[in-house]
Amino acid sequence: KLKFCRILVEIGSKIAIEPTPGIADDIIRPGILGPIYSVMLRQSGLLAIQASCVEIKGEAVGFIGNSGWGKSTLAKAFYNQGYPLLTDDVMAIQVNEANEKHPITFPAYPYVKLLPDAAASLGYDFEKLNVINSGLLKRHNSLTERFAQNPLPIKRIYALEKIAAPRHEVQGLSSQDALVELVRHTRVTNLLTTPEFTSAHLHQCTQLLKKVPLYRLRRQKGLAAIPDLIKLIEDDVAKSNHVLSYT
Numbered sequence: 001k002l003k004f005c006r007i008l009v010e011i012g013s014k015i016a017i018e019p020t021p022g023i024a025d026d027i028i029r030p031g032i033l034g035p036i037y038s039v040m041l042r043q044s045g046l047l048a049i050q051a052s053c054v055e056i057k058g059e060a061v062g063f064i065g066n067s068g069w070g071k072s073t074l075a076k077a078f079y080n081q082g083y084p085l086l087t088d089d090v091m092a093i094q095v096n097e098a099n100e101k102h103p104i105t106f107p108a109y110p111y112v113k114l115l116p117d118a119a120a121s122l123g124y125d126f127e128k129l130n131v132i133n134s135g136l137l138k139r140h141n142s143l144t145e146r147f148a149q150n151p152l153p154i155k156r157i158y159a160l161e162k163i164a165a166p167r168h169e170v171q172g173l174s175s176q177d178a179l180v181e182l183v184r185h186t187r188v189t190n191l192l193t194t195p196e197f198t199s200a201h202l203h204q205c206t207q208l209l210k211k212v213p214l215y216r217l218r219r220q221k222g223l224a225a226i227p228d229l230i231k232l233i234e235d236d237v238a239k240s241n242h243v244l245s246y247t
Contacts, residue, residue, distance in 0.1 A: 005017055005018055005019040005020055005023065005028050006018040007032070007036055009036060009039045009040050009043060011043060015032065015036060015040060017032070024133070027133050027135070029132075029133070033090075033109065034089060034090065034187075035187065035188050035191065037090060038090055038187035038188045039188050039191055039192065041090070041092045041187075042187070042188065042192055042197065042201075043192075045094075045200075046092045046093060046094055047092070047093040047094075047095060047186065047201070047204045047205065047208065048090055048091070048092050048093070048186065048187040048188070049062070049064055049090075049091050049093065049182065049185050049186050049187060050064060050065070050066065050067075050071075050089065050090070050091075050185045050186070050187055051063055051064040051065075051071060051087070051089075051090075051091035051157070051185065052071040052072055052074065052075035052085075052087060052088045052089065052091070052112070053075070053085075053086040053087045053091050053105055054075055054078040054079065054083045054084065054085055054086060055083060055084040055085075055086060055148050055152060056078075056083055056155065056234070056237050057237075058152065059152055059153055059154070059155035059237075060086055060104075060105045060152040060153065060154045060155060061154075061155050061156050061157075061158070061233070061237060062091050062105070062154065062156070062157040062158070063075065063157075063158050063160055063217070064091075064157060064158070064159050064160065064181065064182070064185040065159065065160035065161075065162070065185065066162070066185070069160045069161075069162050070118075070160060070219070071088070071089070071160065072088050072089070072112040072113050072114060072118070072138075073112075073114065073115075073118040073121075073122070073223070073226070074160075074226070074229070074230075075088055075112055076112045076114065076118070076122055076141060076143075077122060077226045077227075077229075077230055078230060079112075079143055079146060080122060080123070081230060082146070083146070084146040084147060084148040085110065085112065085143050085146065085147055085148065086105060086106070086107050086108065086148045086152065087105070087106075087107065087108035087109070088108070088109070088111065088112040088113060089108075089113070090108055090187060091105055091108075092105060092106045092108070093105050093154065093204075093208060094106075094151075095204050095207050095208050102153045102154070102211055103153070103154050103208050103211055103212055104151045104152060104153055104154065105151065105152060105154055106151045107147065107148045107149060107150070107151070110142060110143050110144050110147040111130075111140045111141060111142045111143055112140075112141050112143065113132065113138040113139070113140060113141075114126070114129065114138060114139060114141050115137060115138055116137070117223065118223060119139070119141065121223035121224070121226070124141060126139060129141050130142065154208075154212045155212075155237060155240075156212065156213055156214075156215065156236070156237060157182075157212060157213070157214045157215075158170070158214075158215050158216070158217040158233070159173075159181040159185070159214060159215070159216050159217060160217050160219070161216065161217065161218050161219065164219065164220060164221030165218035165219060165220060166220070167218075167220060168218065168219055168220055168225065168228055168229050168232045169217075169218040169232075170215050170216070170217060170218075170232065170233075170236050171215060171216040171217075171218060172215060172216075173214060173215060173216055175209065177216075178209050178214040179205055179206065179209060181214060181216070182205045182208065182209065182214060183201070183202070183205055186201060186205070189201065215236075217229075217233075
């Protein structure tokens with residue numbers, strides 16, 4: 001249930017919406033494309049995490065973090081360097097435990113949400129970006145030129161920190177800490193609370209981390225430091241030049 005409508009998500013395949021009379025579609029839409037979409041994904045057996053994701057040399061690299069922590073800005077910065085976008089905000093993952101194939105993620109929507117300062121730092125006129133709705137400061141930046149069209153194997157996941165660090169740094173995590181990060185950034189855990197969903201969620205997270213490394217990404221403060229951050233991530237991803245396969 002959202003503030004301005006009633007929504008039923010049925011068996012991971014159907015969304016029924018009953019809007020409050022007089023409520024504009026653009027008020028409801030962000031909730032549908034965020035938490036409600038995530039409920040449908042999880043009902044379908046996928047893991048849905050709060051992450052942006054880009055393609056680097058045919059593999060997916062994700063960035064998890066809460067709203068306002070810089071996921072979209074980082075994804076857009078990678079896009080500006082020629083890397084295709086897969087998703088912004090909701091990263092759907094198929095763990096593929098039964099046949100032991102590598103976990104994959106799927107393309108979502110060809111846009112990212114940017115705040116005014118992030119848009120300016122990336123060379124965009126914020127006033128020309130698409131308005132989401134009058135109640136949100138962020139706006140949509142449509143990205144159709146380099147948008148990934150196919151599911152990709154997941155190479156790495158980085159957990160962003162909210163607090164600025166003295167320098168950019170990639171830190172390894174213990175198995176327990178990596179699991180904590182993945183669990184706390186899974187979408188709609190407050191909406192799907194039955195024992196079956198809780199058990200399946202923990203199992204999916206555990207199985208994913210057996211095949212996909214998750215690191216903590218510490219970052220310097222300021223948008224001017226993003227180019228150096230991109231170089232750090234490029235170098236870290238290149239450390240393992242083994243190309244993953246999920247076919």
